[in-house]
Amino acid sequence: MRLLRLAFFTGHRRGEAAHRRRQGQEEATRGSHGGVQFQEIKTELNDASKTEVFACPVCYEPLIRKGPPGMNLPAIYRSGFKCSKCNKSFTSKDVFLDLTVTSGIKEYSELKPARTELFRSPLVSFLYERGWRQNFNRSGFPGRDEEFQSVAGGILVDVSCGSGLFSRKFASSGAYSSVIALDFSENMLRQCYDYIKQEETPMNTNLALVRADILRLPFASCSIDAIHAGAAIHCWPSPSNAIAEISRVLKPGGVFVATTFLSTPTNSGLFSIDALKPLRQIVGPVNSSYNFFIEGELEDLCRSCGLVNYSSKVQRSFIMFSRQKP
Known part of the structure; x- marks a missing residue:
């Protein structure tokens, strides 16, 4: 089977997110999501920073991220996400980020096949x-x-x-x-x-x-x-x-x-x-x-x-x- 190779994606941030710098590491205490503990990466927070790739599953508009940067478990666990268009919010409950259309719904339930x-x-x-x-x-x-x-x-x-x-x-x-x-x-x-x-x-x-x-x-x-x-x-x-x-x-x-x-x-x-x-x-x-x-x-x-x-x-x-x- 032929192996198709892709150009390496640098992942560098631009604009207002570029000034962020890692300030060190410390053990996190139990957070508001429950009993999960992570090795925390201290950063300056920027309430209006965009994620590199996540988009709203409702309207496909970019999500605005509030929290530490990075595509890793600790950073995403401590971040909140909000659609720039429809204002739907998404959070990382338990250990994963829920980006389904039904995320946050309280009354409606839906069964798949x-x-x-x-x-x-x-x-x-x-x-x-x-x-x-x-x-x-x-x-x-x-x-x-x-x-x-x-x-x-x-x-x-x-x-x-x-x-x-x-x-x-x-x-x-x-x-x-x-x-x-x-x-x-x-x-x-x-x-x-x-x-x-x-x-x-x-x-x-x-x-x-x-x-x-x-x-x-x-x-x-x-x-x-x-x-x-x-x-x-x-x-x-x-x-x-x-x-x-x-x-x-x-x-x-x-x-x-x-x-x-x-x-x-x-x-x-x-x-x-x-x-x-x-x-x-x-x-x-x-x-x-x-x-x-x-x-x-x-x-x-x-x-x-x-x-x-x-x-x-x-x-x-x-x-x-x-x-x-x-």
């Missing part, structure tokens, strides 16, 4: 790296080291990151100006944080935990250098809308790398037969099965969303493919 809600379960989140993910090798998934594709430099978003199996590896590689571990599941993000603590990953590593909807990515258009989706597309409620969002936020030259399961008689039954695939439109909406594709469908879908330079690697029902934003 069963395959999405499954991964919000505390039990499934706990088991994901404790046996669940390891079973993928039966379908041809070669394992984390072989599935890991380093796209050098810039801002990388690991969408549907789960418990951070790949996010942590991306962050520890030191090859990126920022790594954003993004998932809709609150419990998966908490598991990711627990693994970070267990692995003694420095808290000031350029790694952020963000809750967001793959169908409404909270980033400005043309702002992301690379997007990774490991074993995720088959779980998305609308893969077409999700890949359209991925295309929107990628910079020109940006790369989308993904792995998923190909359609087989084992996981798709009769729907793996090309002639019967149209029946999925009738049966699909009334069941909770995953979306499995043949390779031609994935290539066609990416092409329809404006992504080019398709390449792939297939091993049994495992596929890794990449596409690029022209």
Whole structure:
């Protein structure tokens, strides 16, 4: 599989944020968010500083940040975010920044399809790296080291990151100006944080935990250098809308790398037969099965969303493919 390389994103701040300087470090006491403790980086605060990349999931306008600069867990934990247009506010509760449309809502509740809600379960989140993910090798998934594709430099978003199996590896590689571990599941993000603590990953590593909807990515258009989706597309409620969002936020030259399961008689039954695939439109909406594709469908879908330079690697029902934003 061809490795597509990106220009390194320097991440330098301009304008009014340029005068900030690190003043030292000290242990933080328990903050207003709860019992989480971080190694604090003292900075001058600027109430009107813009984040490098975050945007409002409602109107896609840039978010204004109040708090210490930096794309790391301590800095984001202590920051508040507000949309410059609709004034919707976002905070980092628990250990992740919630950038969903429903963030802060008190009365309204919304359920996703069963395959999405499954991964919000505390039990499934706990088991994901404790046996669940390891079973993928039966379908041809070669394992984390072989599935890991380093796209050098810039801002990388690991969408549907789960418990951070790949996010942590991306962050520890030191090859990126920022790594954003993004998932809709609150419990998966908490598991990711627990693994970070267990692995003694420095808290000031350029790694952020963000809750967001793959169908409404909270980033400005043309702002992301690379997007990774490991074993995720088959779980998305609308893969077409999700890949359209991925295309929107990628910079020109940006790369989308993904792995998923190909359609087989084992996981798709009769729907793996090309002639019967149209029946999925009738049966699909009334069941909770995953979306499995043949390779031609994935290539066609990416092409329809404006992504080019398709390449792939297939091993049994495992596929890794990449596409690029022209």
